[in-house]
Amino acid sequence: MFNLAIPEMIFEKVEVDGRPGYEVTVCTPEPGPITTTGGLGLHVDRGLDALREADTVLVAGTGHRYEPDPRTVEAVREAAADGRRIASICSGAFVLAEAGLLDGRSATTYWELAEELRQRYPALDLKGDVLYVQDGQMMTASGYAAGIDLCLHIIRTDYGAAVANEVARRALVAPVRPGGQTQFTQTPLPPERGNACADTRGWAMRNLDKPLTLTDLARHAGVSVRTLTRRFHAESGVSPLQWLLHQRIERAKELLETTALPLDQVARACGLGTADSLRGHLVRRTGLTPSAYRAQFSRIGTAEARGTSSAA
Known part of the structure; x- marks a missing residue:
C-alpha cells in the first residue's frame, strides 16, 4: 500500500x-x-x-x-x-x-x-x-x-x-x-523543529548574495554565536553554516534552471563567490557540473505548464 x-x-x-x-x-x-x-x-x-x-x-x-x-x-x-x-x-x-x-x-x-x-x-x-x-x-x-x-x-x-x-x-x-x-544516506536537511530562528533564516534567505558569517546571523538573531549555533542545530538538525550552504546550492540550482545568467553571476547571486566554487559544490551535491545541470534541467524555452499523466 x-x-x-x-x-x-x-x-x-x-x-x-x-x-x-x-x-x-x-x-x-x-x-x-x-x-x-x-x-x-x-x-x-x-x-x-x-x-x-x-x-x-x-x-x-x-x-x-x-x-x-x-x-x-x-x-x-x-x-x-x-x-x-x-x-x-x-x-x-x-x-x-x-x-x-x-x-x-x-x-x-x-x-x-x-x-x-x-x-x-x-x-x-x-x-x-x-x-x-x-x-x-x-x-x-x-x-x-x-x-x-x-x-x-x-x-x-x-x-x-x-x-x-x-x-x-x-x-x-x-x-x-x-x-x-x-x-x-540520511536526509540532507531534516525538517525544521521550531521557529526561534525562523526570522533569521528568512533574513538569510533574502540575503544569500551577501557574504554572511556566523556573527552576522547571531547579530540578526540578537544572541551570541554559541547560542545561535545551539538553537539552530536544535531546530534544523544542522549547523547554521551547513544550512546556509544548502540554501545557496538550492538557489544556484534554481538560477541555472530558470535563467541564462553566466556561471560567475549565478555564483555571486547565491553567495558562492566564484564559478569554480559553484562547480565544486554542485558536483559534490548532484554529481553534475553547472553546465551539465543547466543542460539537463533548464526550463528556458519550454512550456512551463505542460501536463503529464502517469499510470501506476
Missing part, C-alpha cells in the same frame, strides 16, 4: 500556473478488489488498458519477492515500445527486467532483493546501493521511501527544482536528492 500510495501523494501536490501538473491513474490486470499486506483492502477500477493513455508508467513493487504477472510484463513492454517513460519502485524493477527493458541498462531495487535481481537478470547493470537510477527512459528506485525521491526526480525533470522542492515542502519530506546517494 505504501509503494502504491507514493505516486498519488507526491504527484497530486504538483500545481503549475494553478493547474494540476499530473493526473494519476491506478490500474491492475484484473480490476476489482485487491489483497494487500496489513489486512487492508483495495479496489482498483482500471485495467491495463489505462497504460495506453499514459505518458509515464510507474510499476509499484511489493517490498518482497514476487513473480511478475505476464499480463503486466507484456503491457509494460508495449508501453515502452510506444515511447512511454517507464519507472519502478522497489520490486517493481522485476517487471521491467522481465520485459527486457533493463538489458544493458543501469538499474536498482530494494537492497534485500538486489542479489536476486542480479542473478535472475544478468544482462542488467545493477546499482545495488543507490536511491534511484535513470538510464534513458527507464527509471528504477530502491525500496520504500526511495520511491518518494524518484517521484521528486520526475517532477524536477518535468517542471524544475523549484516546483519539486515546493512539493517536497508541502509533503514534509526532504528536498530532491540525487539518485547516487546510498540507500542508507
Whole structure:
C-alpha cells in the first residue's frame, strides 16, 4: 500500500500556473478488489488498458519477492515500445527486467532483493546501493521511501527544482536528492523543529548574495554565536553554516534552471563567490557540473505548464 500510495501523494501536490501538473491513474490486470499486506483492502477500477493513455508508467513493487504477472510484463513492454517513460519502485524493477527493458541498462531495487535481481537478470547493470537510477527512459528506485525521491526526480525533470522542492515542502519530506546517494544516506536537511530562528533564516534567505558569517546571523538573531549555533542545530538538525550552504546550492540550482545568467553571476547571486566554487559544490551535491545541470534541467524555452499523466 505504501509503494502504491507514493505516486498519488507526491504527484497530486504538483500545481503549475494553478493547474494540476499530473493526473494519476491506478490500474491492475484484473480490476476489482485487491489483497494487500496489513489486512487492508483495495479496489482498483482500471485495467491495463489505462497504460495506453499514459505518458509515464510507474510499476509499484511489493517490498518482497514476487513473480511478475505476464499480463503486466507484456503491457509494460508495449508501453515502452510506444515511447512511454517507464519507472519502478522497489520490486517493481522485476517487471521491467522481465520485459527486457533493463538489458544493458543501469538499474536498482530494494537492497534485500538486489542479489536476486542480479542473478535472475544478468544482462542488467545493477546499482545495488543507490536511491534511484535513470538510464534513458527507464527509471528504477530502491525500496520504500526511495520511491518518494524518484517521484521528486520526475517532477524536477518535468517542471524544475523549484516546483519539486515546493512539493517536497508541502509533503514534509526532504528536498530532491540525487539518485547516487546510498540507500542508507540520511536526509540532507531534516525538517525544521521550531521557529526561534525562523526570522533569521528568512533574513538569510533574502540575503544569500551577501557574504554572511556566523556573527552576522547571531547579530540578526540578537544572541551570541554559541547560542545561535545551539538553537539552530536544535531546530534544523544542522549547523547554521551547513544550512546556509544548502540554501545557496538550492538557489544556484534554481538560477541555472530558470535563467541564462553566466556561471560567475549565478555564483555571486547565491553567495558562492566564484564559478569554480559553484562547480565544486554542485558536483559534490548532484554529481553534475553547472553546465551539465543547466543542460539537463533548464526550463528556458519550454512550456512551463505542460501536463503529464502517469499510470501506476
